Amino acid sequence: MLPFSRVSVIGLGLIGSSVARAVRQYLPTVRLTGHDASAAVRETARRIELVDDVADSAAAAVTDADLVILCVPVGAMAAVAAELADELPADAIVSDVGSCKTAVAQALAAVLPPERVVPAHPVAGTEQSGPEAGFASLFRGRWCIVTPLAESDSLAVARVEEFWRRLGADVERMAPDHHDRVLAVTSHLPHLIAYTIVGTADDLGQVTESEVIKFSAGGFRDFTRIAASDPVMWRDVFLANKEAVLEMLQRFSEDLSQLQRAIRWGDGDALYDRFARTRAIRRSIVDQGQDDAAADFGRRHD
Numbered sequence: 001m002l003p004f005s006r007v008s009v010i011g012l013g014l015i016g017s018s019v020a021r022a023v024r025q026y027l028p029t030v031r032l033t034g035h036d037a038s039a040a041v042r043e044t045a046r047r048i049e050l051v052d053d054v055a056d057s058a059a060a061a062v063t064d065a066d067l068v069i070l071c072v073p074v075g076a077m078a079a080v081a082a083e084l085a086d087e088l089p090a091d092a093i094v095s096d097v098g099s100c101k102t103a104v105a106q107a108l109a110a111v112l113p114p115e116r117v118v119p120a121h122p123v124a125g126t127e128q129s130g131p132e133a134g135f136a137s138l139f140r141g142r143w144c145i146v147t148p149l150a151e152s153d154s155l156a157v158a159r160v161e162e163f164w165r166r167l168g169a170d171v172e173r174m175a176p177d178h179h180d181r182v183l184a185v186t187s188h189l190p191h192l193i194a195y196t197i198v199g200t201a202d203d204l205g206q207v208t209e210s211e212v213i214k215f216s217a218g219g220f221r222d223f224t225r226i227a228a229s230d231p232v233m234w235r236d237v238f239l240a241n242k243e244a245v246l247e248m249l250q251r252f253s254e255d256l257s258q259l260q261r262a263i264r265w266g267d268g269d270a271l272y273d274r275f276a277r278t279r280a281i282r283r284s285i286v287d288q289g290q291d292d293a294a295a296d297f298g299r300r301h302d
């Protein structure tokens with residue numbers, strides 16, 4: 001049975017437009033409505049026929065929905081939920097795709113009936129943004145972490161999980177605070193490091209007359225991809241997941257200091273041990289079929 005038949009997507013950027021495209025592809029009988037605060041994005045959505053109806057307000061977009069998915073930056077979730085609360089049908093479920101969950105869960109539960117709120121996070125994306133950057137296969141073979149509230153209705157949780165499975169994701173359930181600590185180290189900290197290193201290299205580049213750009217290759221190029229990620233989205237993630245990110249950053253700084261000391265004192269064994277350990281980690285990830293570059297290439301070309 002279809003988990004939902006009338007889905008409303010609020011925020012039609014990379015993730016919202018990917019959800020819309022995936023619904024079209026994998027749940028073709030679902031009636032899709034969309035809304036975005038940006039008139040230009042709404043115009044693009046109409047032009048490319050992303051959804052069946054583009055509404056001019058969040059409230060108008062949800063009047064006959066049975067699932068509403070909020071795909072806006074984390075810092076905008078509270079305002080959007082408040083905008084649509086009065087028009088939400090009594091049986092509709094509200095979910096979201098935000099990259100951190102504790103703050104979003106609290107924001108949604110403050111203005112919506114908490115039993116109908118089922119926060120989620122598809123752990124899949126790119127450094128691109130906007131309605132034309134999305135693609136239907138983005139979630140295939142990727143995790144979607146569902147983080148129910150204590151009050152979430154269990155049938156609503158099961159339906160949201162089924163929805164993500166239908167879009168091709170592997171679903172895992174987690175407590176919101178646990179999610180935020182795991183993602184702080186696996187996603188948020190790496191983005192912070194990329195933003196830092198590309199900025200540092202750019203500062204140096206001014207001095208050395210763009211040698212940084214000229215000779216950028218390998219590792220640095222990979223960092224520039226991550227550092228091209230959307231500034232509004234990532235500003236909001238760091239403000240919303242402050243405690244977990246600061247904790248992981250503290251640990252990271254201590255480990256970095258150890259490597260700094262090993263280089264200063266010529267401690268080759270310490271450097272070798274660390275690099276051998278991390279190489280083994282990468283190899284075990286690739287062996288498990290989680291090499292993103294290969295997987296992304298496959299998804300976009302099939």
Ligand SMILES: NC(=O)C1=CN([C@@H]2O[C@H](COP(=O)(O)OP(=O)(O)OC[C@H]3O[C@@H](n4cnc5c(N)ncnc54)[C@H](O)[C@@H]3O)[C@@H](O)[C@H]2O)C=CC1
Binds near residue numbers: 038
């Ligand atoms: N970019 C990524 O790789 C991933 C992002 N996410 C999460 O998905 C959410 C959306 O991110 P993206 O799609 O990448 O961003 P995006 O920038 O491509 O799209 C966000 C859209 O939300 C719209 N928006 C902003 N405030 C709004 C409001 N008050 N009402 C209606 N629309 C509004 C914007 O105009 C924009 O079109 C964020 O919460 C992010 O944390 C989750 C997984 C991956």
Ligand SMILES: O=C(O)C(=O)Cc1ccc(O)cc1
Binds near residue numbers: 126187
């Ligand atoms: O582009 C990349 O490498 C990403 O890491 C994409 C991404 C960004 C944010 C998320 O919450 C989940 C996935």
